[in-house]
Amino acid sequence: MVNLVIGSLGGTIAMVEGKQGEGVTPSLSAKALLASIPGFRHEGSIEAETVLQLPSASLTLADVVKVLEWCRAKVEAGAGGIVLTQGTDTLEEVSFLLDLFWTSDAPLVMTGAMRHPASAGADGPANLQAALQVASAPESRGRGVLVVMNDVIHAARWVSKADALSVQAFVSVDGGIQGRIIENKPAYFHPPQARSPLPGPVGSDHKVGLMVCSLGSETDLIEHAATAGNYTGLVLAGFGAGHVSAKDADVIGRHTSRLPIIVASRTGGGRTAAATYGFPGSEMDLAKRGAWLAGWLSPVKARILLWAISASGLDSKDWRSQFEMRTGAN
Ligand code: GLU
DSSP, rough: OOOOEEEEEGGGEEEEETTTTTTTEEEEOHHHHTTTTOOOOOOEEEEEEEEEEOGGOOOOHHHHHHHHHHHHHHHHHTSSEEEEEEEGGGGGHHHHHHHOOOOOSSSSSEESSSTTSSSSSSOOHHHHHHHHHHHHGGGGSOOOOOEETTEEEEEEETEHHHHHHHSSSSTTTTTOOOEEEEETTTSSSSSSOOOOOOOOOOOOOOOEEEOOOOOOOOOOHHHHHSSOOOOOEEEEEEEETTTTHHHHHHHHHTTTTSOOOEETTSSSSSSOOSSSSSSSTTTHHHHHHTTTTTOOOOOHHHHHHHHHHHHTTGGGGGGGHHHHTTTSOO
């Protein structure tokens, strides 16, 4: 018997229209979300608490740290599994940030909805039910933070939102999905893998910038961000296998001794190269200039990882090795 806790943070899953024609906004409580699952039964207790009520674009990194503390307190108080509901727009980032600090074996499962509760075929109740089924299953223990959408179980490390409005919006490109919900139970494809969560977090008021490289893009933006003095580090969503223009490479090379500058791939799949291209702005050239390559991490996940490492309390001389040990396929 597993005692479960639901924490709701807002998002489409909780959105209803106030006045007709003015669009939906988050307002349903966690208890209302639980009550919306037809005939749901669970042997242990289920506690439901509205933690935040926001569209997920307005969640802050500091909010996520508070949510992490809330989840930790619930596990300490006896919860065997936690489900968080939130907007899907930033689910890939929030889940990854929580995962980087989640030390418990208790499942922390996240879900949301693509269709709001009043729409035909609203997916929120089914997604919440599936998330609760995953959170209560012993096979889900030790897997870190999982994202359950449309009966598919994703690891926070790999999941991304790949469609603006489709019910099947979430994918785990390259790393693959972890499992599926079959007949009301999770079916996993692999056993849990060893995890190495970060210590902390010990602070949340620092900033990591993210910029996207595009054809002939404005090199001066990188210069501004690197010299602004209020960024702990920068991430560039680079071209292809981790490339930037020769001009951008010059700017990057002038600042890597002052702050971490990471180059990821903006393509949405694949890994940054390490030893293929040698032109100015290539991955080999950027590495020589002191940039870090994001490996398999998407630009938004690379930003979350650098932010988390700089929140961990670890010495800054260890940040690069801490970053690089999490850019691989495992
Ligand atoms: N489609 C988004 C959602 O699922 C929009 C709003 C949000 O992310 O909060 O919730």
